[in-house]
Amino acid sequence: MLQQQIQIKSEAVMNNSKNTLAGLAAALCMVLPSLVAAQEPIPNTQIVVEQPWARASLGTSRPAGAYLTLRNLGDTVISLTGLEADISGMASVHQSKTDANGISSMSPAGDIEIPVGGTVALEPGGYHAMLMKLQAPLIEGETFPMTLLFSDDTELTVDVPIFGMGARGPEG
Amino acid sequence: MKQFGRIAAVGAAVVVVALFFGWWQVDGPGAEQTLGKRSLPLTQMDFSLTDQDGKDVGPQTLLGQPSLIFFGFTYCPDVCPTTLSDISLWLEELGAEAKDLNAVFISVDPERDTVEVMADYISYFDPRIQGWTGTDAQLAVAVKGFRATYEKVMQTDGDYTMNHTSGVFVFDDVGDFVTTIDYHEPREFALPKIRRAL
Numbered sequence: 001m002l003q004q005q006i007q008i009k010s011e012a013v014m015n016n017s018k019n020t021l022a023g024l025a026a027a028l029c030m031v032l033p034s035l036v037a038a039q040e041p042i043p044n045t046q047i048v049v050e051q052p053w054a055r056a057s058l059g060t061s062r063p064a065g066a067y068l069t070l071r072n073l074g075d076t077v078i079s080l081t082g083l084e085a086d087i088s089g090m091a092s093v094h095q096s097k098t099d100a101n102g103i104s105s106m107s108p109a110g111d112i113e114i115p116v117g118g119t120v121a122l123e124p125g126g127y128h129a130m131l132m133k134l135q136a137p138l139i140e141g142e143t144f145p146m147t148l149l150f151s152d153d154t155e156l157t158v159d160v161p162i163f164g165m166g167a168r169g170p171e172g
Numbered sequence: 173m174k175q176f177g178r179i180a181a182v183g184a185a186v187v188v189v190a191l192f193f194g195w196w197q198v199d200g201p202g203a204e205q206t207l208g209k210r211s212l213p214l215t216q217m218d219f220s221l222t223d224q225d226g227k228d229v230g231p232q233t234l235l236g237q238p239s240l241i242f243f244g245f246t247y248c249p250d251v252c253p254t255t256l257s258d259i260s261l262w263l264e265e266l267g268a269e270a271k272d273l274n275a276v277f278i279s280v281d282p283e284r285d286t287v288e289v290m291a292d293y294i295s296y297f298d299p300r301i302q303g304w305t306g307t308d309a310q311l312a313v314a315v316k317g318f319r320a321t322y323e324k325v326m327q328t329d330g331d332y333t334m335n336h337t338s339g340v341f342v343f344d345d346v347g348d349f350v351t352t353i354d355y356h357e358p359r360e361f362a363l364p365k366i367r368r369a370l
Contacts, residue, residue: 055249055253056296058246058292058293058296061247062246062247062249063247063249064249065249065250065253090329094249094250096250096251098251098338098354098355098356101209101321101337102337102338102339102352102354102355103321103335103336103337103338104251104335104336104337104338104355105325105333105335106248106250106251106333106335124250124251124254124356125250125251125254125355125356128249128250130249130250131249132329132331164296165253165296165297166253166256166257166260166296166297166298167257168254168257168258168261
């Protein structure tokens, strides 16, 4: 609805050859505040995140992996649809697979359903948060916030502790 | 009481049979014949790579000691660091037993994994783990002997990832291929496999 509004306003502005920029700015000034308000995150209350952790990165050139377990305490099935983290210019859930010939591959996981009363683990060798385009290195001993996005437009932000590069699990 | 003893005996027998059956299927004579897929002995390989110190290395470098060899790349966020961590843990658990063991991580991504990168990367894991890399051509020869494979896969953002054989190859001190430890095999299976090569 709001996006439509913007589009209409933008088009109107674009059609007017005079004062195009000023008009556009005015339109944005009118619409932006309400747009921002509309995108206020709705916190998720049915998912509990257990044991988040990540491995320290070697600088910022390589993608880093992070792991956690999602527990669905609600009474509806919900899916993890995406990730956001300031430390990563591009974060998403990937899945590692090893086939019958022992060849491992990795690809985007798509939406992951978390069953009612059940858990889904992001763990080494399976699903993992793939943090690409690191904006800063992941340093052992520090933590970083990561936001999980769900299918009902809710989200949940967790602090992920960073363990050593050789860490094997949430115990370090 | 007597009844209980009998049940326990039957239970134990079932476990023994199950274990034997498992061994037969997986490692024993009943194992699926993967002739042509099984790694060559190191003595029949002929490849040349560069280690983390810039030294020329090849299969002959490994002879005289048992070896664990695995393929990966440093831009790999999940499987490779996990394998390196697993191997670090195995080496730790084997302690003095693994004193004379070669553990070598061979990069399948020569484009990004230079000698310097490999040296930096492996320094975060057990100091016994070496990192070898080379040119595309050298690597192609190396993987052939192990009957391993790798493939560059482009991603939507223009970056790429590598699909690759992720098991750990185990060789004894004369270079004969002993077994592979599959990715993420439980430690209770991995350690006995390594001990078979010691």
